[in-house]
Amino acid sequence: MKVILGIFLAGFILTLQACKKDKVSDETVANFSLAGYDKALPATITFVNNSSNATSYFWELGDGTTSTLPNLSHSYSAIGTYFITLRATGPKGTDTVCKQMTLSDIPDPSKTYINYFLDKCDGITPVNASFHSINPLSIFHEWDFGDGVRSQEKSPIIRFSGPGTYLIKHSSQINGRRDTTTLGLTFY
Secondary structure, three states: OHHHHHHHHHHHHHHHHHHHHOOOOOOOEOOEEEEOOOOOOOEEEEEEEOOEOOOEEEEEOOOOOEEOOOOEEEEEOOOEEEEEEEEEEEOOEEEEEEEEEEEOOOOOOOOOOEEEEEOOOOOOOOEEEEEEEOOOOOEEEEEEOOOOOEEOOOOOEEEEOOOEEEEEEEEEEEOOEEEEEEEEEEEO
């Protein structure tokens, strides 16, 4: 009987310890995703707030525009790189996240152009990156990310795990002719 009671108590204690590990954090965590950067300028970008345990928000959209709305859309008309920052505040504190978005135009419809989004602004690896071929006429995509990773998707998502300068090449066919563009990204 003592052996059975001992086994029961040991199982009960292990169950309690496992429950402690599953405790949900009540810390404020800032996070967001976005949509609309897969098209050429002018582009309306939708920012979706994925923060947890927050009650107020402050956005900086990289072009001087700010907002306190939880979710929003914003129009961009200038080519460039934008650093988007979200500061989320809740009962347990404040957290800030910054993500980088680069937008392009299509001045020549016979050329290939890309937009991309990085999940952080500091350039410290690992960095998740989402690339988009924005010329609607381009087909048969070939991406080379400079680290042995290749893709034939129109909009690949990849992870840069180590520091270095990566030469990203995107090639696509437009009206029966292949065109290639390159982009250099450096991570630390």
